[in-house]
Amino acid sequence: MNTHFDERLDGGQPGRDQSEVLADLQQALPGMTLLHREEDLRPFECDGLSAYRALPMLVALPETLEQVETLLKRCRALGVPVVTRGAGTGLSGGAMPLSHGVLLVLSRFNRILEIDPEARTARVQPGVRNLAISEAASPYGLYYAPDPSSQIACSIGGNVAENAGGVHCLKYGLTVHNVIKVEVLTIEGEHMTLGSDALDAPGFDLLALFTGSEGMLGVVTEITVKLLPKPETAKVLMASFDDIEKAGNAVGAIIAAGIIPGGLEMMDNLAIRAAEDFIGAGYPVEAEAILLCELDGVEADVDDDCQTVRRVLEKAGATDIQQARDEAERALFWAGRKNAFPAVGRMSPDYYCMDGTIPRRELARVLKGIGDLGEAYGLRVANVFHAGDGNMHPLILFDANQPGEFERAEELGGRILELCVEVGGTITGEHGVGREKIHQMCVQFSPGELTTFRAAKRAFDPDELLNPGKNIPTPARCSEFRLTKSAGDAPAPTRAPESQG
């Protein structure tokens, strides 16, 4: 449990006893599963970012919409905060429980309600796994495009909450670009439909506002997503570089050539060696950097694009370019990339994964900056990331058992995110702010901008009971952060952060 983090700064403050809330909810919801014993609560103490933990006061596992509605109304009446959780694979602590709050788990809402092949949409409950949508759509030749690394396990409701990304988001967009309608319940238990089955909905775009709002505005109870036709073919090129900045510049050059690859990923030497050692993907271990560029679409088009990309890569200084000869080799090339995080994890007792996003033109400069910062802090940093999106995932290697090393890693991570902001980028690309980056929000945004965020939050949740302490910092939290930062003692989790997505 993260004792340095003072929950009193976040609203939704402690006030009710567990026994009191339990009795109230048991009476109002006699049929609903409510967990309250410590051993039952333990599995829910963190999401995928296990460094940030707390036992929830209670865990609620509703099965019907009416139960969710009643639960929200009761929590509102009692002034008890509610944290909503999907599959718990998030990487920013967005679904971390509150010790004085109810954890609302939507895993029982796991039905695919409708696949409409003509409209190319799927209507699903929030607990449905991301990959299950594509599986259900597959008989119609369709799939759901956004593909977080955790897609086998993560839930679509969590994807909406975090505006999740993935390898294919460069071409096919983030979650927000692939959701057309959601049903939600407000903290008042009021039902709303945001978006529509039609092209556009009148009024403000509350659907986009909800997507990525990290459970702070309401509870998503049903989701309609777009489905896309499966590409006829996909081919992958692997280019080696003797200089990481050249690889960074090649990324911009590919896009500038008018090509949007299905995926465009970069790995630096440390990541290449780690992945090769772990997977044996056939990566060039002497290269300073590789780019993996996947092109998908109809056969003729893809062949054309492969030629164009090859020329761009050569001109950008690639020392070697290989095209996967068949599906097996293509899968192998990707296996190296997809297992790069655990592969790097094997090289070091601990690692810390960042998620900054920058304009593509700044890739070379920021990669160099990260290298310089790593040297200055005496820590190794592996880079493996969605280069086409400018979505960096620097992995800082450290050993939490070495005194002071975790603090150095955390400070280095903060410096890297600040570098991203400096060049016009942002502190998160696809993992969300959650609890992890709540302080960096005070850096990213002005006090006036944060006030507007909070006003938007209060428009939906006047008492700030939905997931307080995540995503949008309170003024009190930013003040405390600035004080401790100027005193050279930023608040830190007591355990080392880790991350595997």
Place this chain on the structure above:
Amino acid sequence: MNTHFDERLDGGQPGRDQSEVLADLQQALPGMTLLHREEDLRPFECDGLSAYRALPMLVALPETLEQVETLLKRCRALGVPVVTRGAGTGLSGGAMPLSHGVLLVLSRFNRILEIDPEARTARVQPGVRNLAISEAASPYGLYYAPDPSSQIACSIGGNVAENAGGVHCLKYGLTVHNVIKVEVLTIEGEHMTLGSDALDAPGFDLLALFTGSEGMLGVVTEITVKLLPKPETAKVLMASFDDIEKAGNAVGAIIAAGIIPGGLEMMDNLAIRAAEDFIGAGYPVEAEAILLCELDGVEADVDDDCQTVRRVLEKAGATDIQQARDEAERALFWAGRKNAFPAVGRMSPDYYCMDGTIPRRELARVLKGIGDLGEAYGLRVANVFHAGDGNMHPLILFDANQPGEFERAEELGGRILELCVEVGGTITGEHGVGREKIHQMCVQFSPGELTTFRAAKRAFDPDELLNPGKNIPTPARCSEFRLTKSAGDAPAPTRAPESQG
């Protein structure tokens, strides 16, 4: 002037004299052009929907950001409403002035600040014309995709305010999908940056919330848009049908075949005859409906798609399919479509253009429903619209000089929009709500949903001074609408509506 429309129901109520506000603003902003004489105000009395008119109290034509900031602060202090206007080509009365408000005209903010071919973005001021962006990007082989019919004249700031669409939005998205960052000023004169140059921005998606907010949340002062590479080639097919429902079903079948055309437009017999009579586009005047299907991309791909679409059209019962033989014929096919509104206008003293959007699968049913409703009301309705998007533009023909005919037209229009809502659609696709459809918002949304919209509005604009009476109805307005509707006397503009976009 629209006398039936009681502005007292909308907030931002009358209170200050023109002379008082003028004196205050002249003192605070000695260098800024302020128009106040009736003859100077007259050109600003309406936007593209000329049925809704009012003289503004004052027109402000600032040239600098500082002037806009000061103006907003002064209006806030005085409690004077502000309506922001771009080029004034909107079709829903969104920029209609208020007699007790300042009209803030951004036409002098007309500079293209930066074209970045590598990032494929353009950074522009809000008064820049839509087409001027594509012209400036053209030397780099790039263009800005959303293309309202008014693109030669409409401003990008207005496009953002209305979330404008166009023929190519089926494939390339609405304005919201093509804007990555905006700079805004709040009514408090506070500066905010929404979105970023990077893939994603943390916190709530206020950029999407602002897009389409019709000037109710703040003033957009700078816009960064995505640019796309110009397609290598574009080809257009024209398919004839002897039955409008078959044409409607063909639309869904094309999309279901895995093809997203660059444009997919439908015209019914009345529209075909009108356009052919006006333009001589070579349209089949005996057909009950035609589809125009444009395919764009690389040559080989487009040829493949043309073959696929041909097969789908034949199977859907097309009686004839022609492919434009060259660029000249392609331009001619489109000229008929693009001039269909004025062409229909030649057939009737007046017409009223609707903008409902429906799920594609409901096209055939809704087209039949519109036909039945037209017969029941004894009025002709021409259909010419973005079929691929499900974005209908029924044009109701009438003669305002015939007693009662306008009222019948307006009632028919309302019935058509209600039909769109019934089948899961919405009351607007690309023209916005503005003043025109403010009452239909009371039909589209529940009181709880409207309360949430208004709470979001107040988060940005607590005194509701920004464009009151547009887009989001007040509870008072919906109550009045329900009362007058149940009394069989919906509030109506005194002049006949017309529309040319």
